[in-house]
Amino acid sequence: MSNGGFIYDTDGNVLHAHGGCMIKHGDFWYWYGEDRRGDRYVSCYRSNDLRRWEFRRHVLTMGSECRPLHPGDTASLSENGRRINIERPKVLFCGKTGKFVMWAHYENGRDYREAAACIATCDKPDGDFIYHGHFRPFGHMSRDCTLFRDTDGASYFISASRDNADLHVYRLTDDLMNVESLVRVLFAGEYREAPAVFRRGQRYYMLTSACTGWEPNQGCFSESTGVGEEWSRLRNFGDKTTFHSQSAFVLPVGDDLYYFGDRWGGYPMSHPFDYSKSGYVILKLRFNDAGDPFIVWNDEFELPTV
Ligand code: DGJ
Numbered sequence: 001m002s003n004g005g006f007i008y009d010t011d012g013n014v015l016h017a018h019g020g021c022m023i024k025h026g027d028f029w030y031w032y033g034e035d036r037r038g039d040r041y042v043s044c045y046r047s048n049d050l051r052r053w054e055f056r057r058h059v060l061t062m063g064s065e066c067r068p069l070h071p072g073d074t075a076s077l078s079e080n081g082r083r084i085n086i087e088r089p090k091v092l093f094c095g096k097t098g099k100f101v102m103w104a105h106y107e108n109g110r111d112y113r114e115a116a117a118c119i120a121t122c123d124k125p126d127g128d129f130i131y132h133g134h135f136r137p138f139g140h141m142s143r144d145c146t147l148f149r150d151t152d153g154a155s156y157f158i159s160a161s162r163d164n165a166d167l168h169v170y171r172l173t174d175d176l177m178n179v180e181s182l183v184r185v186l187f188a189g190e191y192r193e194a195p196a197v198f199r200r201g202q203r204y205y206m207l208t209s210a211c212t213g214w215e216p217n218q219g220c221f222s223e224s225t226g227v228g229e230e231w232s233r234l235r236n237f238g239d240k241t242t243f244h245s246q247s248a249f250v251l252p253v254g255d256d257l258y259y260f261g262d263r264w265g266g267y268p269m270s271h272p273f274d275y276s277k278s279g280y281v282i283l284k285l286r287f288n289d290a291g292d293p294f295i296v297w298n299d300e301f302e303l304p305t306v
Helices: none
Strands: 018-025 028-034 040-047 054-061 085-094 099-107 116-122 130-135 145-149 155-161 166-172 179-186 193-200 203-209 219-224 235-237 246-253 256-263 279-284
Touching (some): 028 085, 085 145, 145 193, 193 256, 203 246
Parallel strands (some): 018 085
Antiparallel strands (some): 018 028, 040 054, 085 099, 099 116, 116 130, 155 166, 203 219, 246 256, 256 279
């Protein structure tokens, strides 16, 4: 396996789970991410060793069941028969409802102005998700996004707002189906994308990228004593291109943490841009004596033995 390149599933097919997330449920890690081929939006793979990935299902497609949450609302996974865009899908399991709840970024497939969040749910981690529609949290624009659940059960949706100028932190309702409050506006005017939040001991960290389309750029981190608390100023993470990647998520395994980034369009980046050439950068997070996270390039994917 070669860092930055493709990962293959157990059938030998290229794994498509871009801009995604990973959750552990039972004996398996489930990897969800964008799959832009044909009528697909989100695909799911699972593994019990973080190396062999079994394709499970295209969990959200143009043909998925649509069920609006409120009478009179609409929920559609196409526009006049055309694809829409579902980006950066993130999933959490809700103990209260027993549902796997997916939040993602919705665009109409024609332009990038919808800037909305969307939700889908499923009774199983790798079943057919039911799509519930898109909305703007409290009316705010919402693009690149992530979910984070804290150890006390509080869950947060974090997304780029005001045409990406600001990053909003929303606390979610207990059923994870709505935003409860806007708890923070971060990095106002700094145009941050690709948020990924993780916790190490009592410290919380957020990785973000700058806003340069598919081109990689200097990643940054910020830290805090709580997701809803004040966050520090941005400081550099990785090199000037974050090793030709953009943050997708950080996976905790035991006491260790692993950075997963998307290498959009491959390396060197395909011209014309070819999304299907996108690979993954996986590196163990290291911390200096001050507790600042950093990554060191490794030609091989850096994954734990589990
Ligand atoms: C950067 C975002 O982080 C990606 O998810 C994707 O939307 C690209 N922009 C599109 O240009």
